[in-house]
Amino acid sequence: MDMKTDLGRGLLLKNPVMLASGTAAFGMEFEDFYPLEKLGALVTKGVSIDPIEGNPTPRIVETSGGMINSIGLQNPGARVFVEELLPQIRKHDFACVVNVFGYSDEGYKKVVEFLERSEGIDGYEVNISCPNVKHGGIQYGTNPEMTHRLVRELRSRTNRHLMVKLSPNVTDIMEFATACEEAGADSISLVNTLLGMAVDIETRRPKIARVVGGYSGPSIKPVALRMVYQVAKCVSIPVIGIGGIQSVKDALEFLLVGATAIQVGTANFYDPGIGGRLADELIQWLNRHGIDSLDDWIGSLEV
Amino acid sequence: MKQLKLFLKDKKTWFDTAILEFLTEEKKALAVKPGMFFMLEAETLLKKPISVLDVDSRSGSLKFLIRRIGKGTSFLYDLKPGAELTAIGPSGNAFPDPEGRPVLLAGGGSGIPPMFFLSRILPKKTFHVVYGGQGKADIVPLFGKSIPHRITTDDGSLGLKGTVVKGIRKIMKDDPQFCKALLFSCGPEPMVKALTHAFPELNHYTSLERYMGCGFGVCLGCVVKTVNGIKRVCVDGPVFNTKDLGWNHGHED
Numbered sequence: 001m002d003m004k005t006d007l008g009r010g011l012l013l014k015n016p017v018m019l020a021s022g023t024a025a026f027g028m029e030f031e032d033f034y035p036l037e038k039l040g041a042l043v044t045k046g047v048s049i050d051p052i053e054g055n056p057t058p059r060i061v062e063t064s065g066g067m068i069n070s071i072g073l074q075n076p077g078a079r080v081f082v083e084e085l086l087p088q089i090r091k092h093d094f095a096c097v098v099n100v101f102g103y104s105d106e107g108y109k110k111v112v113e114f115l116e117r118s119e120g121i122d123g124y125e126v127n128i129s130c131p132n133v134k135h136g137g138i139q140y141g142t143n144p145e146m147t148h149r150l151v152r153e154l155r156s157r158t159n160r161h162l163m164v165k166l167s168p169n170v171t172d173i174m175e176f177a178t179a180c181e182e183a184g185a186d187s188i189s190l191v192n193t194l195l196g197m198a199v200d201i202e203t204r205r206p207k208i209a210r211v212v213g214g215y216s217g218p219s220i221k222p223v224a225l226r227m228v229y230q231v232a233k234c235v236s237i238p239v240i241g242i243g244g245i246q247s248v249k250d251a252l253e254f255l256l257v258g259a260t261a262i263q264v265g266t267a268n269f270y271d272p273g274i275g276g277r278l279a280d281e282l283i284q285w286l287n288r289h290g291i292d293s294l295d296d297w298i299g300s301l302e303v
Numbered sequence: 304m305k306q307l308k309l310f311l312k313d314k315k316t317w318f319d320t321a322i323l324e325f326l327t328e329e330k331k332a333l334a335v336k337p338g339m340f341f342m343l344e345a346e347t348l349l350k351k352p353i354s355v356l357d358v359d360s361r362s363g364s365l366k367f368l369i370r371r372i373g374k375g376t377s378f379l380y381d382l383k384p385g386a387e388l389t390a391i392g393p394s395g396n397a398f399p400d401p402e403g404r405p406v407l408l409a410g411g412g413s414g415i416p417p418m419f420f421l422s423r424i425l426p427k428k429t430f431h432v433v434y435g436g437q438g439k440a441d442i443v444p445l446f447g448k449s450i451p452h453r454i455t456t457d458d459g460s461l462g463l464k465g466t467v468v469k470g471i472r473k474i475m476k477d478d479p480q481f482c483k484a485l486l487f488s489c490g491p492e493p494m495v496k497a498l499t500h501a502f503p504e505l506n507h508y509t510s511l512e513r514y515m516g517c518g519f520g521v522c523l524g525c526v527v528k529t530v531n532g533i534k535r536v537c538v539d540g541p542v543f544n545t546k547d548l549g550w551n552h553g554h555e556d
Contacts, residue, residue, distance in 0.1 A: 025521040032304040053533060060516045060524030062349050071523045217348055269517035270349050273306050
């Protein structure tokens, strides 16, 4: 069974299963649950040029059908990433996509320029959709002009694969996808979390210290699936589907509506074996249904 | 760390608390130490961190104490023998080995499991347990007569009327070797902070309780500020020295 999937500009995955940024740290914790070689790719926790401490706690709360997080991009910064974490990642055979974040154009440019000096990075995922920071992140991902400008700036600074992760908190997702494509992005990943909120009626306080946070989990899948479908139809670059995937059926649905690869997010928290299992189960399912290659399945939805 | 299945062999209840005894053959799970915990499936999306009460590696038994508070813990409380659960663990560090030095084990309410676990493995005569609660219903009859322990309740319905601080003062008076003992604690944060204020001279390790997303170090939901930077309670803890938490000099986390 040919499970390879090509995201363009040299980012060829051995299978379409990726771990989503912020739900897998830098991958190493999953070694206890399955051989990491089973993965197509890992998308790292967001990396910024300088270390970020993140938001006050509570940062996480479970809600109906999902959870809200407000971590605030806690990370050790690009230098520690390159010197201490990247060598660990590179002991394994899977594509390493580094999620990059900045508080401003300068911040994004600096982190990419810094990472360009290191070997072993297969691509970048530009985080313009984190809802848990005052500046950067979703500020860019909800303004098509800023999206276009930033992607163009980063495009001129790297020949590596450039993936842009979009926010679902917009009226017209296609406008943002088109802006990315026009500015030179190689692929688009979506969706990041939906802005959400949870409160406690006994204490009359928000359940997340920063009041609002990013809502994720199985309940966001229909929204994500719709957006992936819309974007896959309107751009010609590959689309990576993210949002509530917790089974092989969910993964197949995103691929069916046009995703070239998928990312598993929140499910990593409660089912840490899922990444390795999905890679196996996708092959088994396609085999059972007499489908010869992943390419034959991708985008084969009949409307 | 493993993703494993647990089979419920037996359950005992005491008011809102249940003691669940599971069976497993997973060797890594049975190598668990006091202070460590498992993430237990609880009919919720996220698994719930529950610390280990006792282990018997020969019979393959793992015991947990569950206090019925929310949706997840109520599901666990209501489980019937024969049930099968998915769990992740064992997670976390453990209380340090006192290496024969005297140690006070202070547990408040549902924070008693690691203290009970320690009382099962520490050499006799080197430790004394203090078990505090608001009232009788909070105090599960765990400790036999051969285990040196003192019970305190806020309302005086069982044991000494007062808090674990009062219990420790009493133990120190009765047996001066505990005046310079190590202090291990687990319980509500006000209790632990009261202990740090009452006994600032003691080397005090506490097991923190936090809301956790994953329980194995990737979500960064359960972090705590320490003098050594931001740490994850689930894998860098849950046991911390209270000095490292800054609790001995008036800082809040």
